[in-house]
Amino acid sequence: MTRSGPVLAVDVGGTSIKAAVLDPDGTEALRRVVPTPFADGPDAVIGALRDLAADRVAAASDAGSPVRAVGVVVPGVVDPDAGIARYATNIGWRNAPLRDLVTSSTGLPTAIGHDVHAAGLAELALGAAVGVADALIAVLGTGVASVVVSGGRVVRGATGTPGEIGHIPVGDPGVRCGCGAFGCTEMFSSARGVARLYAERTGRPLDAAEVVARLGTDPDAAAVWQQATGTLARALVCGTLLTDPARIVLAGGLAQAGDALVIPTKDAVAAGMPWRAAPDLVASPLGARAGLLGAGILARELS
Known part of the structure; x- marks a missing residue:
């Protein structure tokens, strides 16, 4: 992957799941937000995540700006090297292999990270901690x-x-x-x-x-x-x-x-x-x- 191409970013929260195609400067396109179905259990949240990621990847391709990779950030305890969401109180999942699941639904390399760690990276690069x-x-x-x-x-x-x-x-x-x-x-x-x-x-x-x-x-x-x-x-x-x-x-x-x-x-x-x-x-x-x-x-x- 080149660092200059668009990527798909997905942020899974306790209330909503946000997704957007991002250019290198952080400009958003094709943003979509869906409710997090945490009341229906962790499998429902994983399903919503996979569906949203696949939908936005397809939308980007249809718009002539195919994305090269996917980044997904989630709350709780995360093992980014293994691509596994170990635990999240608000969602209830345990040892969810999110990287493999998202890759299987999008066909793209996927990075999994902790939402707050990712926010820190953004603040260091673009925000109030520069x-x-x-x-x-x-x-x-x-x-x-x-x-x-x-x-x-x-x-x-x-x-x-x-x-x-x-x-x-x-x-x-x-x-x-x-x-x-x-x-x-x-x-x-x-x-x-x-x-x-x-x-x-x-x-x-x-x-x-x-x-x-x-x-x-x-x-x-x-x-x-x-x-x-x-x-x-x-x-x-x-x-x-x-x-x-x-x-x-x-x-x-x-x-x-x-x-x-x-x-x-x-x-x-x-x-x-x-x-x-x-x-x-x-x-x-x-x-x-x-x-x-x-x-x-x-x-x-x-x-």
Whole structure:
């Protein structure tokens, strides 16, 4: 594969599966998004992934821009060398041979990676971590996770799961997470967590974007947001003390809240370690596209 040709990028999330054909500069074409059928079980999610990948490969060929490779990023524990999704709480699969399954449905070489690791690659190449040697990139979507950058490189760790701030237990210890532990950050600071907190407080089902839109006019939304940002800040303090980043980047769909997220989180992080200077904290310009762009980078690295 040449690095100049288009590739297919697929980002599997707990809420939706996004796919697009990407040029080397990240320009998207033929984007399509389908719901993640997690309620129907892991086999249904795999089927939706394979169907979407095959559909977009065919669409690209019909449009006269055939793709040369596929990059798929997924949540949970991933073995990229083997092309296997080992485990994901939100989806429920175990040891799913995604690389082989996607290759069989598209006929193309396929790279499998962790969605947050891929988002980190995108931030380093195209986003808010360009030129930053040491960074902590927190991705706030259906769940919460982070990428540790040290010396300009994404840290892989012993098991491929460094920076799991979504499961640092800094929230209410009486709330059980889907992972089985209690008080995990993502139960309060993810998009799903914000929606859960608001529904429990008011009895009204709103998604996180709708809660954010009510800030300034809805005291319940303000209270939920304060809990979400405060919990996130405590996790980021832990991450900062462990990894000492020069910059914290807030990425993922929830980061599109902009200053409404950055300002209270930044203030709470600074208050959480008054004895030292807090790292710079910014929202990613890539928003929810970081995972998809990272999937494209993985596909382009195939030779």
